[in-house]
Amino acid sequence: MTMTQPFRRYVIFAEMRTGSNLLEATLNAIKRVTCFGEAFNPYMMGWPDKDELCGITRAEREEDPHRLLRAIFERPNHLPGFRYFHDHDPRVFDAIIEDRSCAKIILTRNPVDSYVSTELARATNQWKLNETETPIPAAIRFDGAEFRKVTGEIEEFQLRVMNRLQVTGQAAFWLGYEDLRDAGVMTGLLHWLGRTDLERVEPASDQVPQNPRELSEKVENFDEMQAELARLDPFMLRRIPNFEPRKGPAVPSFMGAEAGKGLIFMPIKGGPSTAIAGWLRAMGDVVGDFNQNSLRQWKRQHVGHRSFTVLRHPLPRAWTAFETLLGTRKAELREMMRQIYRVALPADEELPTLAQDRKVELFLAFLDFLRRNLNGQTSLPSYPGWASQSEILTGFSRFGAPDMVLREADLSRDLAWLADSAGIKQPANLPDPEPIPAFLNEQELRSAAKKAYLRDYVAFGFAGQS
Numbered sequence: 001m002t003m004t005q006p007f008r009r010y011v012i013f014a015e016m017r018t019g020s021n022l023l024e025a026t027l028n029a030i031k032r033v034t035c036f037g038e039a040f041n042p043y044m045m046g047w048p049d050k051d052e053l054c055g056i057t058r059a060e061r062e063e064d065p066h067r068l069l070r071a072i073f074e075r076p077n078h079l080p081g082f083r084y085f086h087d088h089d090p091r092v093f094d095a096i097i098e099d100r101s102c103a104k105i106i107l108t109r110n111p112v113d114s115y116v117s118t119e120l121a122r123a124t125n126q127w128k129l130n131e132t133e134t135p136i137p138a139a140i141r142f143d144g145a146e147f148r149k150v151t152g153e154i155e156e157f158q159l160r161v162m163n164r165l166q167v168t169g170q171a172a173f174w175l176g177y178e179d180l181r182d183a184g185v186m187t188g189l190l191h192w193l194g195r196t197d198l199e200r201v202e203p204a205s206d207q208v209p210q211n212p213r214e215l216s217e218k219v220e221n222f223d224e225m226q227a228e229l230a231r232l233d234p235f236m237l238r239r240i241p242n243f244e245p246r247k248g249p250a251v252p253s254f255m256g257a258e259a260g261k262g263l264i265f266m267p268i269k270g271g272p273s274t275a276i277a278g279w280l281r282a283m284g285d286v287v288g289d290f291n292q293n294s295l296r297q298w299k300r301q302h303v304g305h306r307s308f309t310v311l312r313h314p315l316p317r318a319w320t321a322f323e324t325l326l327g328t329r330k331a332e333l334r335e336m337m338r339q340i341y342r343v344a345l346p347a348d349e350e351l352p353t354l355a356q357d358r359k360v361e362l363f364l365a366f367l368d369f370l371r372r373n374l375n376g377q378t379s380l381p382s383y384p385g386w387a388s389q390s391e392i393l394t395g396f397s398r399f400g401a402p403d404m405v406l407r408e409a410d411l412s413r414d415l416a417w418l419a420d421s422a423g424i425k426q427p428a429n430l431p432d433p434e435p436i437p438a439f440l441n442e443q444e445l446r447s448a449a450k451k452a453y454l455r456d457y458v459a460f461g462f463a464g465q466s
Contacts, residue, residue: 006194009073010081010103011096013161015154017117018109019177020083025204026186032078033195039072039082040065040089046082065089073102079193081105086157097164103193104165108158109177111151112229116140116218139218142225148232244374244382244455247395251290259283260424262302264295264402268392269384270320271312272408275431279415282428292399306422308404309396310411311389313462314453315446316436321386322366326351333380341369341378360439367448374452390455407460408433 012035014020024035036053037046045053045061052058054071061068069092072080081103084096096102124136165172173192179185186201216222250266257263257280265280267273280286290298299305312320325334326345337343343365346354354362370386372378384392396402406414411430419427439445450457457463 007079007103008101009079009099010105010193012081012083012105012107013085013158013172014083014107015085015109015114017114017121018107019180020107022180022204023105023107023175024083025206026180026201027081029204030190030195030198030201033190033193034075034078034080036072036080036082038085038088039068040084040092042087042089061089065091066095069095079195086154097161098168100168100170104161104170104172105175105189106158106161106172107175107177107180111154112147112215112225113177115147115150116142116215120218139220141220142222142228144225144228147228244376244388244391247382247384247387247391249292249395249397249399250384250392251292251295251399252288254288254290254295255280256287256290256295256298256302257281257283258285258287259427260419260422262298262305263418263422263424264299264305264307266307266309266396266402268309268311268389270317270324270386271310272411272433273310275433276310279428279430283419283424295399304423306404306418307400307402308406308418309393309402310406310408311460312408314389314456315440315449317389318367318370318386318449318452319363319437319440321370321383322363324385325366326354336380337366337369341372341380343369356439360442360445364445364448367445367452371448371452388453388456390459 012020012023014023024037027033027035038044039046039053040061045051045056045058053061054068056068056071072082084093097104119140120138123138123140161172173189175185175189181203183200183202186203187198190198190201219225253267253269255265255267255277257265259280260283263280265273265276267276277286287298325337328334331348334345334348338345343362345351345362369378373380373382373386374388382388382391393401393405404414404418406418411433415430416427453462
């Protein structure tokens, strides 16, 4: 069994007006513990009006931020750290998060209180207050758009920190704004950091709350703010859960066309790939079977190229997946559908003569299977032919997002524009799209498809059958 080594350094993940100055003051009052402020704030070196930190200038930090990171962290018999916000130098984030000897302290505060406090500090230029100073009275106007932007950026960063800690198997010490004046919590924090020699840690007393007034007294348009906050979804109740396994970029399936400045087609399985491939070949040579290196070389050789993918409505795409299931050579997959997943397919020899009504009944059961499969409720993987197009596009983006995301229903219009943007003067005619079976317009099928592919319906604006 491997024993965990004591922490040798720390980072405080925080944001403006969360109490990080008070936490820093508490830590700096302890011997052999130092917090070097906002060491990677692009606009200052640790603290305002400083251009040097630990012997490193701002210019040197700009050239190599890891040089400052080493200067802060490499301190024998000392516990050094700093505060890191969502908009600080991103180049050191990986080094911090992957360093298991670096303790992660996460400090949070009610985002409305943080926002109002920040705006008051900006309005008064009073960022810290000690007990001998007098707060400057002020009130701010709440800007809903700005609040949503700021809190969205912070939430995204916090989720990123949490995910990276989970992936690397690390735990953080979580603090709330109200914890910072609790001697018991501060003592627990230092014990967690390894300073068990400290019997009691008193919070810093040289800073006092700046605006201990009712929120309604600090915000001029308080009623407007309440109405705006009521529109938000702080508990993410409207969030669509996503348990679908991640997809890779699928580069070997990409097609490179030599026409014009070059086109890269990034096919989504189950879509109109055959028609698009025919359209590309009608205009010249097409190459494929790329790997990531060969695709990068192709792109370098085709300056001005365009990449694109084509979405298909989820319902006919699911029907394509179902027909593929009926015709695939993988008899064991059909057997699993019969035995495990409540899709009562007849024996394989009966499939070619399956009546249309019975086929539609089975397709409805298949859509229910897809709903469970895409929610991670089955042991089968989400095969590319039925995986959500949202996740496939996310997989593409792990190598490079397409320039254009087209829709099958609009190809006759959009491919002409795509060709023109790639310098193709006389594009080929696109084959007529495959007719969509009329029975797919049945309400029950449309409802089942939306349940299975809700992410795609929301992300791409699909509605009904079109």
